[in-house]
Every structure is written in structure tokens, then in C-alpha cells.
Amino acid sequence: YARRTEELVLCVLLSAMILLACLQILLRSVFSSGLVWADPLLRYLVIWCGLLGAALATSRGEHIAIDLAEHIVPQKLQRLVTALCHLFAAITSGFLTWAAILFIRSEMEYGSPALFGFPSWYWNMIFPLAFGLICFRYILLFGSSVAALFRPLDDTDQSKPEQQQS
Numbered sequence: 001y002a003r004r005t006e007e008l009v010l011c012v013l014l015s016a017m018i019l020l021a022c023l024q025i026l027l028r029s030v031f032s033s034g035l036v037w038a039d040p041l042l043r044y045l046v047i048w049c050g051l052l053g054a055a056l057a058t059s060r061g062e063h064i065a066i067d068l069a070e071h072i073v074p075q076k077l078q079r080l081v082t083a084l085c086h087l088f089a090a091i092t093s094g095f096l097t098w099a100a101i102l103f104i105r106s107e108m109e110y111g112s113p114a115l116f117g118f119p120s121w122y123w124n125m126i127f128p129l130a131f132g133l134i135c136f137r138y139i140l141l142f143g144s145s146v147a148a149l150f151r152p153l154d155d156t157d158q159s160k161p162e163q164q165q166s
Contacts, residue, residue, distance in 0.1 A: 006056045010049060017045040040115050044123045051130035058137040063089075076153060083145035090138035097135050100127035 020038055027034045057063040073081050107121035114120035 003056070003059055006052060006059070010052050010056065013045055013049050013052070017042060017049065020045075037115060044115065048126050051126050055130050055133040055137070058134045058141075061141065063134070079145065079149050079153070083142060083149060086138050086142035086145050090135055090142055093131050093135035093138055097128055097131040100131050104128055 020035075020042055024034045024038045024042075054063060070078060104121050104124060104127070107119070107124055111120040114123055
């Protein structure tokens with residue numbers, strides 16, 4: 001259910017972004033003028049789409065992967081390498097979440113009004129939200145990969161079963 005909601009939000013944001021960009025092009029071509037607020041809004045929409053897309057990719061296990069390890073590391077160690085990669089990604093995204101929180105605090109204290117009179121930190125809240133969601137999902141992936149370490153290894157086992165089917 002959450003994944004469908006994320007996909008829907010991304011589709012709406014992307015559609016709005018495309019329509020607004022096309023409208024801007026049309027207005028500039030026909031009237032030699034565009035909407036003053038459109039370009040800043042498009043910048044925010046790009047950031048929101050990118051970060052929400054990264055969070056969605058993480059939930060699918062398609063975000064950051066070290067594919068080289070699958071070819072170099074023996075199959076018996078692939079589960080361990082996968083768990084370590086998920087742990088590293090969780091720690092890294094945890095630090096990014098903390099940095100984003102510090103950024104928002106700074107924006108709240110010193111920021112100025114941005115688009116449509118909203119403070120700039122409103123528009124930038126996607127940073128801690130997305131990085132926090134990515135961190136949470138990597139923690140879940142780490143937990144499942146640690147659990148996989150204790151399951152018996154069979155001949156067809158891969159560290160990423162969803163990629164094996166494609």
C-alpha cells in the first residue's frame with residue numbers, strides 16, 4: 001500500500017512538473033514571458049521527485065548496489081557482503097538524515113520566505129524525510145540480509161532474488 005502511494009505521489013509530481021515546464025515553454029515562445037513562480041517551483045519539484053524516487057528505489061532493493069561483489073566474491077560470502085553493504089548504506093543515509101536535520105534547523109532560524117510566501121525550510125523538508133526513509137529501509141534490508149545469513153544456502157540462491165527473476 002505504501003509503495004503504491006509513493007508511486008502515485010511521484011506520478012502526480014512528475015506530471016505537474018512536465019505540464020508546468022511545457023506551459024512555461026509555450027508562454028515564453030508565444031508571449032515572450034512566463035510565470036515568475038514556475039522556475040523555482042520546477043526546481044523544488046525536481047528535488048522532490050529525485051529524492052522520493054530514491055526512497056522508492058531503496059524499497060525495491062534497486063537503489064545502491066555493488067554488483068562487482070557478486071562476480072568476485074564466492075557465493076558463500078555474498079550474503080555477508082550484501083548485509084555489510086546494507087549496513088554501510090544505512091549508516092551513510094543516517095548521517096545524511098542528520099545533516100539534513102541540521103540544514104532544516106538552520107533554514108528555520110536564518111532562512112527567508114521562498115515560494116508562495118512559505119519559508120524555505122518547508123520546501124526543503126524533503127531532505128530529512130527522504131534520507132530518513134532511505135535509512136529506515138536500509139535498516140530493514142540489513143535485518144533481512146542478516147536473517148538470510150542463517151538460512152541454508154542452496155545452489156540457486158542469490159543475494160538479490162528479485163533481480164534474478166528479470
